[in-house]
Amino acid sequence: MAVHFVLDTKELPEGTHTIVTVNGREIGLYHLNGSYYALNNYCPHYGAPLCAGHVGGTNLPSDVYQYEYGKQGQIVRCPWHGWEFDIKTGVSLFDDKIRTRTYPVEVRDGKIGIVLGK
Numbered sequence: 001m002a003v004h005f006v007l008d009t010k011e012l013p014e015g016t017h018t019i020v021t022v023n024g025r026e027i028g029l030y031h032l033n034g035s036y037y038a039l040n041n042y043c044p045h046y047g048a049p050l051c052a053g054h055v056g057g058t059n060l061p062s063d064v065y066q067y068e069y070g071k072q073g074q075i076v077r078c079p080w081h082g083w084e085f086d087i088k089t090g091v092s093l094f095d096d097k098i099r100t101r102t103y104p105v106e107v108r109d110g111k112i113g114i115v116l117g118k
């Protein structure tokens with residue numbers, strides 16, 4: 001496992017994201033509620049650049065005729081066909097067996113690092 005430091009924390013303010021390339025992999029890096037998340041920039045449906053998609057929220061499970069919106073800023077919608085994924089986990093909203101890869105993130109001395117395996 002190696003940590004690849006890609007940005008200063010000042011370069012990624014709260015609520016923003018960017019796409020970085022590490023060892024040839026495109027990775028979306030998100031700053032969400034004080035934490036950082038790294039998501040593979042690849043949609044498991046047809047391979048779209050997932051992290052170019054809109055970031056928003058979703059309707060939460062609720063009773064019939066109840067509509068509760070939540071997870072604002074935590075859901076990315078694929079720009080090609082609209083599949084939605086939780087940025088924190090990489091899991092799709094409609095089937096928890098469908099996911100895109102996530103990577104651990106470390107912050108050291110004001111630098112954001114993405115942890116890659118072999």
Ligand code: FES
Binds near residue numbers: 044046078083
């Ligand atoms: S390529 Fe992402 S939903 Fe189709």
